[in-house]
Structure formats: C-alpha cells, structure tokens
Amino acid sequence: MSIAIELQDLRVDYGDLTAVNNLSLTIDKGEIYGLVGPNGAGKTSTLNVLATLLVPTYGHVRMAGYDLDRDPDAIRARLGYMPDLAPVVGNLRVWEFLDLYAASYGLAGTEKSKRVDECLELVKLADKRDVLCGTLSRGMTQRVVLAKTLLHKPEILLLDEPASGMDPLARIDLKDALQSVATTGATIIISSHILSELAEMATSIGILHKGRLREHGDVHDVLASMEHAISKVEIELVDGREACRDWLASHNLTATLPEKQPHRIHVELAGGKDAQATLLKDLVQANFQIHGFQARRSSLEDVMRAISTEPEESE
Numbered sequence: 001m002s003i004a005i006e007l008q009d010l011r012v013d014y015g016d017l018t019a020v021n022n023l024s025l026t027i028d029k030g031e032i033y034g035l036v037g038p039n040g041a042g043k044t045s046t047l048n049v050l051a052t053l054l055v056p057t058y059g060h061v062r063m064a065g066y067d068l069d070r071d072p073d074a075i076r077a078r079l080g081y082m083p084d085l086a087p088v089v090g091n092l093r094v095w096e097f098l099d100l101y102a103a104s105y106g107l108a109g110t111e112k113s114k115r116v117d118e119c120l121e122l123v124k125l126a127d128k129r130d131v132l133c134g135t136l137s138r139g140m141t142q143r144v145v146l147a148k149t150l151l152h153k154p155e156i157l158l159l160d161e162p163a164s165g166m167d168p169l170a171r172i173d174l175k176d177a178l179q180s181v182a183t184t185g186a187t188i189i190i191s192s193h194i195l196s197e198l199a200e201m202a203t204s205i206g207i208l209h210k211g212r213l214r215e216h217g218d219v220h221d222v223l224a225s226m227e228h229a230i231s232k233v234e235i236e237l238v239d240g241r242e243a244c245r246d247w248l249a250s251h252n253l254t255a256t257l258p259e260k261q262p263h264r265i266h267v268e269l270a271g272g273k274d275a276q277a278t279l280l281k282d283l284v285q286a287n288f289q290i291h292g293f294q295a296r297r298s299s300l301e302d303v304m305r306a307i308s309t310e311p312e313e314s315e
C-alpha cells in the first residue's frame with residue numbers, strides 16, 4: 001500500500017508553548033485516520049500544518065507525493081480541508097451552493113453539474129439537492145460542506161472535528177459518507193476529542209496528548225496494547241461490600257459501588273491479567289467471600305483516560 005501522508009519529527013511551538021512535539025507518523029492511501037486527543041492536545045495545530053495554513057517550527061511533511069516545504073501549491077491542489085463549523089450560504093439551495101464552488105474550481109457546463117451530483121451522491125444527499133441550505137440540520141450541513149470539499153477530487157481530506165455536536169444517527173450518515181469517499185481512493189484525517197466517536201469511523205487512530213503521539217495504529221490493536229496498562233474488574237461479594245471498598249482504598253485502588261447491584265464493586269487496576277490475578281488472590285487471603293470476579297473490557301474512553309493520566313515523559 002502506498003503512503004499518502006508522512007510526518008517526521010513535526011514540531012509546532014507558539015512562543016514557549018510546544019503544541020506538537022516531535023510527531024512522526026505515516027498514513028496509507030485510502031485510510032480514514034482518526035486523530036484523537038483532549039482539548040489542547042495539538043490536533044488543530046497538526047491539521048493546520050497539513051492544510052498548509054501554519055508553518056511548523058521544524059519537521060518534515062510529505063503529502064500526496066510532494067514535500068510540503070518544496071511544493072506547497074502541489075499539495076494544496078490535492079487537498080480538501082473542512083474546518084469545524086464551516087459555513088454554508090443559508091438562502092442558496094444545496095445544488096446552487098455546490099455549483100458556486102464548482103465554478104470557482106473552473107468547472108463549467110455539464111462537467112460542473114455532473115460533479116455536483118456526484119458529490120451529493122457521495123455524501124448521500126442527492127434527495128436534498130433542491131432544499132435551502134439554511135433549513136438543513138447540523139449533520140446535513142456538515143455533509144453539504146463535505147460535498148463542497150470533494151468537488152475538486154482531493155486526494156487528501158482533512159476534517160477538523162466533523163462530528164462535533166452531531167447526534168448518533170447523523171454520525172452514522174457521516175461515517176457512511178466518509179466510507180464512500182474513502183472507496184474513491186482518498187485518504188481522510190478526522191480529528192475529535194471523543195475517541196468512541198472516531199472509532200466508529202476510522203480505520204486507524206493516533207492518540208495525541210500534550211503534543212505527543214501516545215498510541216498509534218488499528219483501533220482494536222490500540223485497545224489491545226492498552227490492556228496491559230489498565231483493566232477493570234467487577235467483583236461480586238456474598239456480603240461486606242463497604243468493607244471491601246475500604247480494603248481496596250487502603251491498597252490505593254479506586255472502587256465504585258453500582259447503585260442497583262448491592263453486592264458488586266467495580267475496580268480499575270493499573271495492569272492487565274497479572275494485576276487481576278494478584279488482586280483476586282489478595283482478596284481471598286483477606287477473607288472476602290468472592291462470588292464472582294469478572295474482567296471487563298476497557299472502553300475507548302478508559303484508554304484515553306489512562307493515557308491522559310500517564311506520567312510525563314522527560315524531554
């Protein structure tokens with residue numbers, strides 16, 4: 001598979017603040033890559049560099065076969081960028097809005113109207129062709145802007161928080177639209193601060209925290225690689241739930257007591273299977289009557305939280 005985007009040691013400083021810190025990654029052609037991180041992680045700064053809107057402090061960027069520092073115009077011509085909350089013109093019909101932009105890309109006549117219709121098909125909005133942009137829902141508006149971003153057949157699409165504020169159904173429509181765009185061979189980067197939102201759409205993810213890439217790869221591989229770092233267990237006791245909670249607290253383990261399950265305790269552990277086995281052994285030795293001990297799968301948000309609370313790496 002050929003590489004669409006390559007970053008080497010990308011760094012973005014704003015004065016004393018390092019927003020992106022030696023970021024290196026490669027993204028294959030046709031991938032939907034999710035860049036995820038909490039607020040301030042450096043996602044927008046990274047996307048702004050890729051969109052050629054921000055000159056990095058240092059680092060090497062290669063996109064669509066061109067070096068960013070040598071051929072920014074060649075990259076721009078192959079790039080589609082959709083910022084968060086991109087505007088539409090409310091009193092234009094969907095096709096008119098797209099037609100306007102298609103003309104600005106130099107398309108004319110039947111070629112122009114054909115491309116407008118193709119893009120509407122790609123984002124699954126052909127039936128909204130004649131609707132006024134101002135009457136569309138947020139999810140549909142985002143897809144109209146996506147259609148606009150596709151008009152010039154970009155090889156690389158950069159979408160900053162495209163799903164923010166969307167309800168689950170609108171996210172499914174966006175996911176379907178992105179998947180159909182990816183089948184045309186385009187490479188897509190989408191950013192979000194919500195990992196589960198991206199996991200629905202992305203083929204791979206990179207988790208950014210304080211400008212550094214903490215995990216990177218296939219969504220399921222990232223989860224699996226984190227299983228050694230954190231795990232959750234559900235303990236079911238015959239009785240003595242509060243005493244067990246106090247015992248766990250005295251061993252620096254945080255437990256939650258689910259309200260509707262009076263005999264159960266949820267515990268978060270630093271560590272995977274070994275840590276779970278040790279905990280079970282210690283609980284039995286401390287004479288707690290264990291009725292059940294079940295490891296629970298870490299959610300994507302657990303992974304995110306674990307990464308956010310990891311100690312800082314030294315420079």
Ligand SMILES: Nc1ncnc2c1ncn2[C@@H]1O[C@H](COP(=O)(O)OP(=O)(O)OP(=O)(O)O)[C@@H](O)[C@H]1O
Nearest residue numbers: 014017019037038039040041042043044045046193
């Ligand atoms: N133009 C700027 N000048 C100074 N600091 C900036 C500038 N832009 C961003 N920052 C800082 O750089 C860090 C990374 O910001 P960035 O917007 O890239 O992160 P983000 O992951 O996109 O966050 P968010 O989801 O909040 O937009 C933050 O601490 C932010 O305050």
